[in-house]
Amino acid sequence: MVAKFCMSCGSALAAREVDGTVRLACTECSFVHWGNYSIGVGALVVQGDKVLLVRRAQNPGKGFWTNPGGYIEQTEPIAETIRREVREECGIDAVVRSIVAVRDQPRSIHNVYLAFAMEYVSGEPIPDGFEVDGAGFFSPEEMETMNVAEMTRWLVDVALHGRSQGLRGDESSYPSLSGYGLFRV
Ligand SMILES: [Zn+2]
Numbered sequence: 001m002v003a004k005f006c007m008s009c010g011s012a013l014a015a016r017e018v019d020g021t022v023r024l025a026c027t028e029c030s031f032v033h034w035g036n037y038s039i040g041v042g043a044l045v046v047q048g049d050k051v052l053l054v055r056r057a058q059n060p061g062k063g064f065w066t067n068p069g070g071y072i073e074q075t076e077p078i079a080e081t082i083r084r085e086v087r088e089e090c091g092i093d094a095v096v097r098s099i100v101a102v103r104d105q106p107r108s109i110h111n112v113y114l115a116f117a118m119e120y121v122s123g124e125p126i127p128d129g130f131e132v133d134g135a136g137f138f139s140p141e142e143m144e145t146m147n148v149a150e151m152t153r154w155l156v157d158v159a160l161h162g163r164s165q166g167l168r169g170d171e172s173s174y175p176s177l178s179g180y181g182l183f184r185v
Pocket of ligand 1: 006007008009010011026027028029030031
């Protein structure tokens, strides 16, 4: 996917050097097309030795069991997005404890995926019937006979056998950082 027109004023884009790198930039205004990116978020909710999974009812990945998740929104903090996604997909309320895994997928739309360890709060797993048509807590033994996505198998291993608490949410006392979502070792 190559951008041809300015997202700000609609004029043609042309290759131009910006801070030492050739980028597509507007020929009429100051807009620079930095690239195509997307950011995904995923939830790892553990109860005992079981991890919350949902079965995808839509493509991509229709029929596969995955951990709940979605894509971030423009102005919503990521910790709220993942909490909302889990609640919407399968009726479980869970809150973010830490960031425990990152997947970097450089491609035409460069995707970065953040996986959150989340604390179960309340609710029974019930699929929304639209995005997902199955939901439940499953052990690795149960997953052996299920159609679990490979990425999810990797994340389940992180959730159950991770050797670190991950990056934990931090309430900073630095005034200029208020309003940022901060996660730290
Ligand atoms: Zn422009």
